[in-house]
Amino acid sequence: MPFSCFEDIKQDIAQFGQREDLNNFQKWIAAEKYVLNPVLNFKPRSIISAAVPFEVWNASFIYNGKRYVSEIDKWPPFEEVLSYLSRDNNYHYFSDYWLPSKRISVRSGLAKYGRNNICFVNGFGSLFTLFTFISDMPALKDYVWREVVNMPECDGCSLCQINCPTGAIIPGRFLIDNQKCLSIMNEFGTEPFPDFVPKTAHHRTFDCSYCQNICPQNAGQFEKVKKTVEFSQEETTLIISGVKWENLPSGLAEKIELCDMKGIYPSLPRNLAAWFENPNY
Numbered sequence: 115m116p117f118s119c120f121e122d123i124k125q126d127i128a129q130f131g132q133r134e135d136l137n138n139f140q141k142w143i144a145a146e147k148y149v150l151n152p153v154l155n156f157k158p159r160s161i162i163s164a165a166v167p168f169e170v171w172n173a174s175f176i177y178n179g180k181r182y183v184s185e186i187d188k189w190p191p192f193e194e195v196l197s198y199l200s201r202d203n204n205y206h207y208f209s210d211y212w213l214p215s216k217r218i219s220v221r222s223g224l225a226k227y228g229r230n231n232i233c234f235v236n237g238f239g240s241l242f243t244l245f246t247f248i249s250d251m252p253a254l255k256d257y258v259w260r261e262v263v264n265m266p267e268c269d270g271c272s273l274c275q276i277n278c279p280t281g282a283i284i285p286g287r288f289l290i291d292n293q294k295c296l297s298i299m300n301e302f303g304t305e306p307f308p309d310f311v312p313k314t315a316h317h318r319t320f321d322c323s324y325c326q327n328i329c330p331q332n333a334g335q336f337e338k339v340k341k342t343v344e345f346s347q348e349e350t351t352l353i354i355s356g357v358k359w360e361n362l363p364s365g366l367a368e369k370i371e372l373c374d375m376k377g378i379y380p381s382l383p384r385n386l387a388a389w390f391e392n393p394n395y
Contacts, residue, residue, distance in 0.1 A: 115222055116253040117158040122221065123214055124150045126262075137293055149212045152248060156206040160253040162199070163219045164245045165235045166190045170335070172342040173319055173373045175350045177390050184318045184389075185336060186343075186373050189243045196247075205251040215244040223258035229268040229275065230283050230325040231290040239332035264288050267331060274325035279315035283325060297322040300385050301378050307388060316389040320378045343373050354390075356383045 130136075131144035171186040192209070200207060216233050219225040225233040225244070232240045268288075275283040282294035292298055299307060300320045307316075317324070326332055345353075349366050359367065359379055370376055378385075389395070 115161045115163075115257045115259055117160055117248065119221070119259050120158075120161055120248075122259070123217055126217055126221075127214055135287070135289070137291070139292060140289075147212050148214050149210045150214075152208055152210065152213075154206075154208055154248065156208075156250045158208075158248050159250045160248070161218060161222075162207075162247040162249055162251070163215070163222045163224050164195065164199070164247075165219065165224055165238060165242045166195055166245060167238045167242045169340040170241065170338055171373065172339050173345065173375075174342055175345045175386065176347040177350045177354070177386075179347075180390075180395065182389060182395060183342075185323055186319070186375075187241070187321065188340070188374065192245070195245050199247065203251070205249050208248040209246060213246045213248075215246040217262070218246055219244050220262050221259060223260055226263050226265045227288050228265050228329065228331070229271070229288055230278075230329070231288060232326065234265055234331050239335045240326050240329065241332065241335045265331070271330070273328045273330070277324045277328045279322075279324055280311055295322070296324075300381065302381060304380055304384050306384070313388070313392055314394050316385070316392050317395075318389070319373070319375060319382060319385055343369055345369065350386070354383050354386055 127144055127148055127150060131141060136144070168190060169188040171188045173184045173186050175182045175184070196207060196209070216225070216227075219233055220227055225235050228234050228240065233244065234240050235242055272285070275285060280294045280296050282290045282292070282296070284291055294310070296311060296315055299311070300318065300322060315322075323336070327336055345366075349369070352362065352366060359376070362370070367376075370379060370382075375382060
């Protein structure tokens with residue numbers, strides 16, 4: 115899309131930040147975290163929105179003689195996406211994690227919002243990663259730029275809302291209560307989970323997929339498991355015990371990195387312990 119569309123995005127975020135139903139964390143994201151005035155060393159001509167499907171892996175843990183299997187969203191490396199985009203051309207590209215990728219992808223026609231505040235793309239369901247670039251590449255002449263679109267399939271469907279174990283999906287709006295979302299809790303902190311999180315909620319090493327697993331738009335997507343990484347009883351016990359990252363055996367550290375769990379490793383002992391206490395397993 116032409117870079118001029120970015121002005122609409124800035125207005126969208128400014129209006130979003132004024133909503134009365136936002137909590138303080140959401141207001142902080144809108145006011146301070148989103149990159150809306152990027153510093154560029156080239157003259158921008160376009161915004162590029164890309165959805166890249168990720169692979170579904172499994173991480174299998176043995177603990178007290180039982181096997182626990184967690185889905186892992188294996189994201190494509192940013193470097194590969196940039197390499198693919200920049201092949202055979204000399205254009206410049208700027209990207210930042212805090213560019214409003216979801217809003218841009220929906221406005222561009224690439225994605226639609228689901229009731230669980232997650233984006234969906236035809237053919238991928240919600241199992242993809244968004245990448246946004248600002249570039250001096252010329253924009254397409256037949257580009258799409260539209261108002262925000264929610265999935266019509268969500269009308270009359272409340273499966274994700276019913277299946278959310280913490281009540282984070284709120285009836286009547288496409289904006290979750292992120293202070294109740296287990297996915298966010300699983301990625302930060304070492305303190306015990308709040309009392310409103312039931313023991314039966316825990317089912318993964320990080321993130322949460324209750325709302326995505328049950329969504330009809332993801333039918334069959336989570337069954338396409340590409341690889342399983344096995345953690346032995348000894349390795350699982352080491353993680354649970356809270357061994358510092360630098361003291362882990364190299365082989366175990368490599369497995370954790372392979373599963374993209376190094377970044378959440380401080381939370382991993384707590385997350386696993388809570389999962390292993392789930393009476394449904």
